[in-house]
Structures are given as structure tokens and as C-alpha cells.
Amino acid sequence: MDPRREWFETDYYAALGISSDASDKDITKAYRKLARKHHPDSSAGDEERFKQISAAYDVIGDSDKRAAYDEARRLGPAGLGPQMGGFASGPGGFSIRIEDLGDLGGIFGNLFGDGRGRAGRGGSMPMRGHDLETRLGISFRDAVSGAVTEVAVPDASTGGMRHVKVRIPAGVDDGGRIRLAGKGSAGSGGGPNGDLFVLVDVAPDADFGRDGRNLTVSVPITFPEAVFGADVKVLDFDGNAVTLRIPPGTPAGKTFRVRGRGVTTRRGTGDLLVSVDIVVPTKLSSAEQAAIEALRDVTDFEGRSGRRQREADPEPATFADTAGAQR
Template identity: 40%
Template sequence: MSAKDYYEKDFYTELGVSKTATAPEIKKAYRKLARDLHPDKNPGNKQAEEKFKAASEAYDVLSDDTKRKEYDEARDLMASGAFRGFGGAGGPGPGAGPMGGAGGFDINDLLRNAGAGGGAGGGGAGGFSDIFSGLFNRGAGGAAGGAAGGQRAQRGRPGADLETEVRISFDQSVTGVTVPLRLTERGTCDTCHGIGARPGTTPRECPVCHGSGMTNRNQGSFAFSEPCNNCHGTGSIIDDPCPTCHGERTVTKTRTLTTRIPAGVADGQRIKLAGKGEPGLAGGPPGDLFVVVHVSAHELFGRSEDNLTLTVPVTFPELALGTTLRVPTLDGAVSLRVVPGTASGRKFRVKGAGVKRKDRTGDLIVTVEVAVPQRLSSAAQEALTTFAEEQTDDPREAITRALASRDAGGGS
């Protein structure tokens, strides 16, 4: 891929974010795309696979402050064409004049904040060369030398973060559980150990870039580095590819690991497993693994933070006369004393019957509610009618008084 191809890619569009997006917004957008486009979720879907790769490439640049700054500068400067026609320092360029030529405008002075070096002559390397070298050199094995200065050492690239999902029961979310996780990812080929060549053979140095993986190309009055087209930026030529990875150096692997879901995990919570993501390249550190936990609903219990909730239907006589209720907990049962005259909707607290964590324990909140029967027998209807006739207390006394006042005043 040439530098022109690189800066013409709009990584912000790939992730669906604006150029002013914050790091958390970029991270959130990438994780959503990674979850929706992951090969495990779209087996055999080449279009989804390409979009997944494009999103990963975009995130690799935009998630790193240094890479993002270099990318933005290179894209803005070159795409705008703002410096066409200016000569380089040390000799007249195509646009030599008041701002060109010896002792005149040096483009590297403008690009010095991007690490630009002085170019020798009108076509000397530097400026954009340094910008693109910084972008393309990650994992490419070093940039080509020239006036920009020497061969760059290969830098390890951190592995990508991965995300997976797991579903557990409500009881398991309260007590905690150990679950197996099955992951599919790109990893170093075990046959060639990441060399890309058939065992017993070795790649040879690329004769074009001499093993650096980068070449210098002049354009107008300046030059910049780009990945070598002959070796595709790897620095080596594989004459006899590995039969397993076909020279790609990595293969799709499946691995299984187990992790402990802690007690009290909530539905939709993301758990970070540091260093359990995709392996790094060229000695770089591995990425992280994020586990999204889905909790199945319980037929009886609900949850409010560390407290469990339970609604218990009761009859009117039970509240009016008082009763003892036997209610379940997640690990047994308890008895609750309901005193005579208890109102519907009253809450009872059962200490220590909620979510148990290392430093605290929640409670069980029991709410009693009157269950109104849909159908009544003749005897029940007669009994309720008699009760209503003998009832002397007005449950709506304040409302009755207010209505009487409005009627007396002639209000409508």
C-alpha cells in the first residue's frame, strides 16, 4: 500500500466517528463494530471480514495518540495540496521564487513538529517522509535510509483487544461462577513459527529495500517513505511458502480459557481480562479481553444494586388481620410477621439475603401487595357486602373533605 493510498483512507468514517471524537468514543465505536463484524459471528461472510479488518486498522491508528497525530497531519497536509510548487532547502525547486530556492522557504521548518529532518537539495527526504515512516514502520521492520536519516529499528505492536460474550443464570450472577470462554483469533503459525517459509527454508532479503521493508519515493520537491511493493513491507521474500499459513505468518486459531465471573456481576457488565487479548506482533504486548456478561431473568427475584427484590401477593384479610408469611430466598426460606393493619405495598427487609461481595452484603426487599380476585363466589360476595356496610372509616377522608368544600363553594 502506497502512502497516497494510506492517507486517502478515512479511518474516522470506517469507525463512524467524527474527526473530533474523543478516545472513549473511538473505543466504543470500534468495540461495537468488532462485536457485530467478528468472523465468529459472521462465518463465511467475506464482506463482514473485510469490514472487520478495516475497522481494526482504523482503530490501531486512532486509538494511539502518536499515530493519530501523525495520520491527521499527513492527511491534512498532503490531501490539501497546500505545498505544491515550493522548493526544498538547498536548491531551487519547481516553485522557486520569493519563498523557494536557497536560503528561502524550507518545508521541513514547517514540519519540524512532526519530526522532519533537513532535506538535501530540492528532492531531499524528510517532512512527509518522517510522517509516513512513523505510520508505516510499525511492524514493518524499519524504514529505508536516505536523507531522512538511517534505518529505523523495528518496533513491536500491541495486540488488538478482543471482546466475547457469556450468558449466566441469575443465581450465578449473585454467587459468582467460573465459565469457559472459546475465542477465535489470528495467531502465530505453529508450523513456521511466524517466519512464513516452509520449515527447513528461510526467507531471503528483499533486493529492493534491502530488508528494511520501506523505500523512498520522490514526488515534486520532496520525498517520503512507503512500504516496499516488492516485499509488501515485510523486508523479505518467501520463495517456498509455509504449507499451513501460505506465507501469511499467522493463522486463525481457537483457544479456550476459563475465567471467574465475580459475585454481583450485573447484566451487560463488561469484565476486563488484562493481557488475554490478541498476541502482540514483533514482541509487542498482548491486548486485553473484554467479557460482556448477560444475565438471564429470574422467575421470582429482581435486583436493585446489591439488594434482591421479591413481590409477595397477599389477601386483604391477611393484611387486615395479620399473618406470618413464608418467603423464599436464593439459598433457603425465611418467615415474615405481617402485623394487623399492614398496608398494601409495604416493604420488609431481610438482612444479608442479597448479593454477597467480599466487602459487603445486600439484603432481600420483600414487598407485599393485595391480590384482588377476578371472580367471587356468592358467599364471598355476600361477606364482602356485609363488611362494606359495616365499614365506618372513610379511606378517602381528605378527598371527601375537599370535594365537599368545592361543592359548598359552587365549584365545578
């Protein structure tokens, strides 16, 4: 369909579910919500609906195109004249030439040419392509270590989808935004392409968490280990063993810091924060039960007397490499 005719026959505001007086911010908000819902990579994706949403945003998401589109719609349901260089309206067949529309004619001329395969007056104005935005789900490990993958975005030249390679930087955060320069919509009249922005959704990991550049993990210890202290083996994110020295009297939830075993980014490398979790046994041998009962009988516990808990910074941990050499 000729783009000028499509403007008359398609309500881009309705395609995004907004009113014609919506603000630029509301237009972008509506587009992002619908694009996230209907993106072909999502579980409920609808490629045809995604194309409609993208086409609408390509016009009314651009202030210059939106102004021309609104004015074209205001002129009414005028069928395009047979010469395609102006608009004809009603049984009387009056015509309006682009040259007679003043500033608006300049906008139409620059956007579409004069209808005879020629640019508008003064030649076609270079216009930058529209920026595109899409979402990408990645694993926790790819977010920490970095990866190369692809995303699918609308291709206006074919009406289908095109695949764009995305390099995921090591240490990208959940909700991070990756900019791919020149990978958006194609420019017109020799103008540059727009950019593609990829919003990253990071899946959770079964063992590790993130706190900025730091990785977090929980390690179980026994009650005797918490009371008397112990050296406990912990695996870092790469599977290397480190030895965590638990001091006597360590409370549940205490956090220890293993330096340099976190996420590496361009800004530096974080640490591994290890929290201890005291495991309470659910099945006891007769000897264990007798020992715990004896402990209960001699324990004078004052821990529920309302003392304020102190919040201490994570303490540095002494650890060893996989060979067991102390560092």
C-alpha cells in the same frame, strides 16, 4: 496483504463511519456501537464486518499508529517500491526512503521494520498490544452466583476468532466491566499484550430483582392476612424457605427485610427485600360475597381524604430455616 500497503488502500475512518478529524472519544464511541451490533454472538452478528471494525480500531484507536497512518495517507496513493523499503510515486518513479522521513521514518521503522526483514534504526521499539472490548450476555443466576464461560474475540494472527475463558465474579452488576489482563491484541517487538474488557449484560429474572447487593421479591397475601396478620412462607434465591411474619394492618407494597439472604460479593452479603402484594379475588363463592358485602356495609373508610403517605424503611422480618426452627 503487507500492512503498509493496506494502510494506503483501506480507509479505517470510513470503516467506523466517522470523519478523519474525529476525536479519540468519538472513535471509541463509534467502535463500541458497531462492535456491539456486529459481534458474532449477537442476533444480527456479522463476523467479517466485526473483523473490519476491529482492524480499523486497532490502528486509529491507538494515538501513535493513528499519527503514522494519517501521515501515510497524506503522502498520497504512492505505490510501494519494489524493494519495499520506501515509497515510489508516479510515472517518474521517484522514491522516498524511510530514513529520509525524519521523525515519521522512525515511526514507520518501529511499526514495520525497514522492509527487508530487519527492524528500523535502533531496533524494533516494543509496542503494547491494543485493548479489546466485547459484550457477554449472562443469566440472572450466573450474575448472582458467578460462573465460568467463554467469549469470542478477533485473532489477528489467524484472521479468525479465538475463544477466551471468562470467570464471572459472583454479584456482577448489569453493565459491569470485567478486565482480563493480557487477553487483548498481541504486542509487537516484545511488547506486552493488551487487555480484554468484557461488558456484561444480565438477563432479568422472572421472580427476583436486584438493588445493589440486595435481592428483591414480591409475595402475594390475602386481604384477611393483611388485616389480621399471618406467617407466610417465602423462598429465598437458593430455594430455602423462610417464614415472613406479617403484622396486622399491613398495607399493600409494604417491604420487609430478611437479613443475609441477598447477593454475596467480596464486599459482603446483602439482604432479601420482600414486598407484599394484596391479591384481590376475581371469583367469589356465595359465602365470600356475602361476607364482603357485610364488611362493605359496616366500613367507614376515610382513606381518600388526602392524608400524606409515610415512607418507612423496610422492617426486619422474623424468619425460620427450612426445618421451621425460629431464629
